[in-house]
Amino acid sequence: MLKVLPTRLPLRVEAPTVRSLGHALSTVLILMMMGLIALVILYLISCVPDLLRTYSHDGARLGVSFFPHT
Numbered sequence: 001m002l003k004v005l006p007t008r009l010p011l012r013v014e015a016p017t018v019r020s021l022g023h024a025l026s027t028v029l030i031l032m033m034m035g036l037i038a039l040v041i042l043y044l045i046s047c048v049p050d051l052l053r054t055y056s057h058d059g060a061r062l063g064v065s066f067f068p069h070t
Helices: 004-062
Strands: none
């Protein structure tokens, strides 16, 4: 009895820990990917006004203004 119990207990304890570690790693990776995608989207949104400014300045140099108030 004493020899059988220690061999069975670690197997029952290790299996859920390994599974929970796998689930934790997968969720962490998914969250990191979502964070990276959000950062890329925010970077692209922050680049849009700079692109509009450069195009509007180039248009103003050519005599064509995209924005009438500038």
